[in-house]
Amino acid sequence: NAGVTQTPKFQVLKTGQSMTLQCAQDMNHEYMSWYRQDPGMGLRLIHYSVGAGITDQGEVPNGYNVSRSTTEDFPLRLLSAAPSQTSVYFCASSRTQNTGELFFGEGSRLTVL
Amino acid sequence: GQQLNQSPQSMFIQEGEDVSMNCTSSSIFNTWLWYKQEPGEGPVLLIALYKAGELTSNGRLTAQFGITRKDSFLNISASIPSDVGIYFCAGRVTSGTYKYIFGTGTRLKVLA
Numbered sequence: 001n002a003g004v005t006q007t008p009k010f011q012v013l014k015t016g017q018s019m020t021l022q023c024a025q026d027m028n029h030e031y032m033s034w035y036r037q038d039p040g041m042g043l044r045l046i047h048y049s050v051g052a053g054i055t056d057q058g059e060v061p062n063g064y065n066v067s068r069s070t071t072e073d074f075p076l077r078l079l080s081a082a083p084s085q086t087s088v089y090f091c092a093s094s095r096t097q098n099t100g101e102l103f104f105g106e107g108s109r110l111t112v113l
Numbered sequence: 114g115q116q117l118n119q120s121p122q123s124m125f126i127q128e129g130e131d132v133s134m135n136c137t138s139s140s141i142f143n144t145w146l147w148y149k150q151e152p153g154e155g156p157v158l159l160i161a162l163y164k165a166g167e168l169t170s171n172g173r174l175t176a177q178f179g180i181t182r183k184d185s186f187l188n189i190s191a192s193i194p195s196d197v198g199i200y201f202c203a204g205r206v207t208s209g210t211y212k213y214i215f216g217t218g219t220r221l222k223v224l225a
Contacts, residue, residue, distance in 0.1 A: 042117065042216055043156075043203075100205065101146070107155050
């Protein structure tokens with residue numbers, strides 16, 4: 001029962017470095033998304049995908065890229081890390097874009113120095 | 114960006130007490146979700162609501178979709194120490210977008 005799997009769980013970067021947060025789901029879900037969670041704020045949508053080959057921007061997309069080459073995987077790329085990107089990142093998926101239930105991974109905690 | 118107003122922000126209660134929390138929005142939603150998050154973990158889905166007026170239970174948890182479609186409520190009955198955590202609501206707007214808006218959470222602490 002893997003569900004939504006995120007790696008790495010923890011990462012420390014220096015300003016300007018790039019990295020990719022991995023997200024994989026084994027539930028054959030069409031819809032996948034990335035959120036960031038910051039103290040005192042609700043989860044904010046970064047990017048989302050309604051199916052393989054289709055991605056779109058969320059509320060806070062700047063500084064992040066995504067791609068969706070397979071149904072299972074939805075990696076989030078930080079092109080040039082900034083301290084403002086220090087956050088906890090969550091990947092979430094649902095069966096389709098119209099299905100209400102959204103399931104989350106365990107999160108990736110990123111610190112940018 | 115738009116956020117839901119979730120209240121209270123935190124609660125300290127005695128074991129065995131009932132708990133109520135709510136979320137309100139200026140937008141009309143077609144779906145409400147309630148989550149629990151524990152330290153170092155991802156949010157875990159507790160209850161999903163799809164129709165105005167809907168009342169759904171999951172064990173000691175009961176949630177309602179407000180009839181105005183702008184609010185939702187979560188009740189926990191007979192609280193126990195393992196209920197400790199942060200409870201989030203999430204609402205999905207009706208405009209055809211596939212996006213959820215999340216509340217800032219209610220931090221619950223249960224005193225044994």
